[in-house]
Amino acid sequence: MAPTGLCFEDLRIGQGAELSRVVTEADIRAFAAVSGDDNPLHLDAVFAAETHFKAPIAHGILTASYISALIGTKLPGAGAVYVSQTLQFLRPVKAGDEVRARVEVKALDAAKGRVTLACACSVRGKTVLDGEAVAFAPRRL
């Protein structure tokens, strides 16, 4: 049987989902490889030591990908289709940091079958990324 997520009819304002993930150096290298983003700020400890971050930081879009994971696996989940995303990168994320990602339903557009989600990622209680997503959720068959 095919995996199934939530349908549009299952969604309610205020509904939320979250996940936590520890970012590893291997994750940062894997993201650099798959994206082609080998900015030394993310990969080169000597280069990063010269910046005000003092150590390599994770790609912002790697952190953003945990929002994608929440939308694609939990809320709405399997079958959800991304329509748009805004992202503000507020603080650096470094290897070893545990990122807590959270999405919450802010609006529902029944005519279009779309859900608007407030999105945030935090590390040790401080917001590192926030934004807003719109996704299409399948209708109940």
Added chain:
Amino acid sequence: MAPTGLCFEDLRIGQGAELSRVVTEADIRAFAAVSGDDNPLHLDAVFAAETHFKAPIAHGILTASYISALIGTKLPGAGAVYVSQTLQFLRPVKAGDEVRARVEVKALDAAKGRVTLACACSVRGKTVLDGEAVAFAPRRL
């Protein structure tokens, strides 16, 4: 010697950069692993066949990561720091598609050392993603 990108002083309105990348099934699987986004829409041909896409599609944030690569490696390049990004996912991208990503300088904020870039990705001449990025570019030493 540390790799170096463009400094804020090197940037001009209208300046652009681009790259092309063929998305592979292996890229989609690697992105699913690093993000945790295993939505079957991206990974499961049987599930995807039941959707209006008919076949698995790449994660929108994977396509967006090519924008990150342009900013982090070309414009401004090494040392650039992401401030914000908006993304509209307009059309699906599938394994085998060649994505052409392009960024162009739209505004420069000398007081903050920030550049605003129009961003777009296209496949076979049709826009699949567009948005706007703001990045910090290092000052010339």
